Amino acid sequence: MERGLVNWILFLSVFLGLTLFTSCGNRDNSIKMKGSDTEVNLAVNLAEKFAAIDPAFNIAISGGGSGLGITSLLNGQADIANSSRPLSEEEIQQFKNKGIALRTIVFAEDATAFVVHRDLPLEEIDVLTLGKILKGEIRNWSELTTTHLPINIYGRQSSSGTHSFVKKKLNIEFSTAAKEMTGNAQILEGVKADKSGIGYVGAGYVAHEANANQSVKILKIKESETEIARSPTDPESINHRLYFFQRPLYQFVIEKSWHKVKPLVDFERSPQGKQLIEAHGYYIIE
Known part of the structure; x- marks a missing residue:
């Protein structure tokens, strides 16, 4: 009976572990990126090349303008906002009011x-x-x-x-x-x-x-x-x-999403990522 109890506990632990792993895996490897039409073609190309290196990642990208991307961050509908402009004072205050912390990345010059x-x-x-x-x-x-x-x-x-x-x-x-x-x-x-x-x-x-x-x-x-x-x-x-x-091109990332976005950002900063950025007609910020 003791052995059966141990086996049951082990099974339950493995089951819960797999469930949590799958749940976290789906969450951690799914990125939503919205915003600037200036950046959208480049973003798609970078995502495609990154996904080829790490197929576990699922990256959904859409345009619609910088303002739409920033609004999507505020509403919890995106992890990354591509933006061809900095945040306005009003937008900065809106993020503060909602208690949403952001990281700002300048990854290219346009x-x-x-x-x-x-x-x-x-x-x-x-x-x-x-x-x-x-x-x-x-x-x-x-x-x-x-x-x-x-x-x-x-x-x-x-x-x-x-x-x-x-x-x-x-x-x-x-x-x-x-x-x-x-x-x-x-x-x-x-x-x-x-x-x-x-x-x-x-x-x-x-x-x-x-x-x-x-x-x-x-x-x-x-x-x-x-x-x-x-x-x-x-x-x-x-x-x-x-x-x-x-002007510089920005990516605004919600702080709570940084752990899953960071591998993509690291790829953008890699030699291969920089080569893609330049191939699209943009300039690298060193």
Whole structure:
């Protein structure tokens, strides 16, 4: 009887151990990542390569904008928020109010590219003129070029980190006529098909889009009419922080999820991860 009791206790211990292991395994190896459309293609590629190394991990990734990712963290619907902007003061307070601790990771440097149709006779633009276009003061390309066409603006929704970034850099309010697109792909498709279009996308995204260079033109940007125009695809300009529209890319991680997210973060910082980041047109922060 004593032996039977020992066997039962052993069985129960093993059963509970396996149950807890399975439960913890499913929880610890399942990561939800939401947020920036600027980062989504890169995030998917990194996750795919990481999962090939460690197939036990299950990583669900979706875009929707930096604001959506941050809101998902607040609501407990994500472990990681990809963001192309820092947290606002209001968001920082919201996390404090909920008692949610975060870790902030800056894993790459990005540049925002301004694109027009390939047939538009314009190669570069200064910041002041660009601002006038985006807020609707300049409405026809004839004011800047030999082409007489009303300007169509392809932008992002207000939840987008890129929308917020451009708005703050230019110190403007966007024209109410600006089209609000859901992501980089939609903006590119709009400008490809519209000879009067202008839009802004992540430089990493447009560099990774195979047919983009044949369909759209990336404008060089200069801070004033007397400055040298810089391209977001020029590594020297980015490395010396000479391009006006460049910024860090963030990942915000809930502290309680850090133990399961850390292996993915370590992979992003590995030589293979850095190589993937650079292959997507982004720049490494050392």
